[in-house]
Amino acid sequence: MNKLFGREKKEKLKNAAHINLGGVYVLGVMYCILMVVLIAVQANVRYTIRADRLTLLPREELAKLKTEQTERMDDTFRTDSPDTHKDTLLVIEDGDAGSEKAQKLYIPVFSQMKIAYDVCTAETLEPGMIREYDKIVLAITHYPLLADTIADLKVWVKQGGNLMIAYPPEVSGSYQTLYEILGIKDSGDTTLVEGLHFDKNFMIGGIAKDYYIIDAYDCSLGLSITDDCEVYIRSTDEYSVPLVWRRKAGEGTIVVDNFGILEKAYRGIHCAAYSLLGDYCIYPVINGAAFYIDDFPSPVPGGDGQYITRDYNMSISDFYSQVWWNDIYELAKKHNIYYTGLVIEDYSNQVSGEFVRNREIRRFQYFGNMLLRSGGEIGIHGYNHMPLVLENFDYKDQYDAYIQWPSVEDMRNSLNEVFDFTHDLFKDEELLVYVPPSNVLSEEGRKLLNETSIRSVAAVYLSTDMAFEQEFDVSGDGMINCPRITSGCVIDDYMELAALSELNLHFVNTHFVHPDDVLDEDRGARLGWAKLYKNLCNYYDWLYKVCPKLRNMTGTELAAAVEHYDLVGVNREFTDDRLTLKLDNFNGENWMLFRVNNGKKLLRVRGGGFDEVADGLYLIRCAKDEVELEIYK
Ligand SMILES: [Zn+2]
Structure with missing residues (x-):
């Protein structure tokens, strides 16, 4: 559907006017209906599918609460503080x-x-x-x-x-x-x-x-x-x-x-x-799964299309709209996943001067609107794919194609352009999530993000060479860190164990989907998309089979869940058959994992609810700042 189609229709309507006035009326009504449909498609109408989205605290309030918490923790963990x-x-x-x-x-x-x-x-x-x-x-x-x-x-x-x-x-x-x-x-x-x-x-x-x-x-x-x-x-x-x-x-x-x-x-x-x-162990968890899509929407990615030609005999561009997106979309529907796509405006090498607006927006509209209508979210990756680092940053000869930015001002200008561009396309989107290109981000770049609408940075959980490594937490300036744990379509043994580990420590899963896996031999392109897709399906199937209680979220919702998890203070009072939790900084809901040993069972929870997620391991929903767990001996 595009504007051209509308113009052609108009021409036909004009011709029709000379023939039959009654026909003009009918065609006029049809035309109006058609225009309404076209406007609705173009206007980026956001269909909110779920009502109960978690919301973020205002940035300043969050920064204040985090600072107070850090001061309290410093006191608590001081080895010379005998009273605690x-x-x-x-x-x-x-x-x-x-x-x-x-x-x-x-x-x-x-x-x-x-x-x-x-x-x-x-x-x-x-x-x-x-x-x-x-x-x-x-x-x-x-x-x-x-x-x-x-x-x-x-x-x-x-x-x-x-x-x-x-x-x-x-x-x-x-x-x-x-x-x-x-x-x-x-x-x-x-x-x-x-x-x-x-x-x-x-x-x-x-x-x-x-x-x-x-x-x-x-x-x-x-x-x-x-x-x-x-x-x-x-x-x-x-x-x-x-x-x-x-x-x-x-x-x-x-x-x-x-x-x-x-x-x-x-x-x-x-x-x-x-x-x-x-007998017992209880600790707060995040309870969330988020799936981020790299460079999405973006211009058609460059790369080696030989495996797409081999298996599908179509252009890279057609492959993404006719095959890849359909598969990824169906997979999301199957598991009720809400993707977060990260925009790249232009695949250029430009790092200074005026950042020219990309006028080729059809792909952005098509994929972006599909993403939003399926309950997803749009965040920012960059004007182009150059990580936000200055000339003082050492790439250690690992990224030959990358150019450092000459100044903070240039980085700022490029961000201003991509934010404006994305706002123009998706007017209801707040642009709260940022993923650094190639997982590389400097402190200068990280600081710059605070001047924008970004509230959450999603880099990586597990360290690699020069990647920006994070924990699931809130920084002192109120930025929320939501690192991605796993990525791609070749889920190796290391990633499987990391995913298992994080389900049990933070009750969280974050995955990065790369649309260009199929163009990159290092990420399994030779296997062909059918096999890569099967791998991804198997991973999602495993995740929701072992952890059906995990909540699916967009990047911003996950940031809100991390905010709740990180800010909460937990006071535990145990007696023989009862555990009372008193929560500081309670903000509507918190989740805990509760281990009960010695063959005991959790009987009931006052002030919340529970589900047994493994033998003797319970997921607890705290709906109040005081929760009582009754244990059956
Ligand atoms: Zn990327």
Whole structure:
């Protein structure tokens, strides 16, 4: 449908007027109807499909709340603040590489789970301190450092303490003295773990399949354990090794995390292991899934169209409108997904001067309006695909085609142009989400975004060379960080495990769809679109099979969910059969994952609702700032 069609119709109507006046009347009415339809198509009418979109707090208010929270947290986590009771003690070893890796993993995990913790070194741990804590996590390699306290730790466990071994340590006489309570019969050398097999349905998605490890290495201890250990995860290898187990020891519990890969992509495994300590563990989560489409809408992407010609015998442009978009659209419909498309106005190399308006807008209108009508959102990627970095930025010879911007002013001018361009096309869109081209963004560029309508930056969760790495959180200036975890149509073992991990740590999934996968051999173009699409379908099918409760969201809605998650303060009061949550900064709703151990069950929730998402793991909806969970013993 286009304006030309309207003009042709008009010509025909003119001719008709000479022939029959009654016919003119009928044709006139038809013409008016046709014009109304054409105007509706061109006018970017936004059809809101869902009423209950989450909304963002005003930027200044959010920045203020975040600053206050950071000050409060600094106070709480100050080791010299004796008045706040902390549940967990993390014992570390100074100068040891293994312990440092573990700290880099567990400290953000505890902070994000909003677990109050103290940190002390193995040398400064004193017998008198042990009794102060409910849970102690040993993140050390050399257990002889605990020579003075190991006997007290054992007594404390038997009297009700909960002890976790955070990663496989060096086997020593001191470590072996713990074997009696850890349930270890015998230990050998470090051993290869090629994959994870879940013996118990304790993590979301765990038992759906086995998960394999890319670039596997010797990351656990080969050992045999006693029959009274409950194994949750073991290796997939022929002679499998227990990787996570739990054991009752007297009144207390033991958790051994014998899975030594302590990287960000595996956080959820270690978080789940920690949650097995004691009777209960509850922590706030995001509850959201968002799907971002790279360079969409944009001019027809350049690239190698040979696999499109091979399989479809059509132009790149026709392939996108006739094949690719139909498939992606159908997939969204099947799972009720609301895509967030990121606009590129022009594939130029321009980084200075006047940024000329792209007048070729038919593709933008066609795809953009389809996206909006299916409940999606439009955000900004850039005037062109040049990342917002100045000449002080080092591309380390990795992006030969990229040119740095000469000045902040030039970057600003290009942003002004793409915002104006996009506003003209999609008048109801607020343009709140930004994805940096090639995931590269400088501090200068990031600051500039604060001058625009952008409220959320969606870069990457897992670090690669020079990518802008983020956590799911709010920055001090009120910008909301919603990193993308997985991407593309070739979902490898690493991405699968990262997706599994994040469902269990943050109850979140974020995926980046690249329309040009089919033009890029490195991203699987040779496989052909049919196969790439099948991969994507399988990934989505897996996600919604293992996690049907996950809420689908646009980028802005996810930002609002991250805002709720990040701002909330959690006060927990446990009694035998009851847990009372008191929430600070409550803003209408919050979500939690609640682990109940020792065969207990959640009976009812006052002030909210719940769903069991794995055995003994509940998704809790908090509808009030005070929520009471009643547990059946
Ligand atoms: Zn892009």
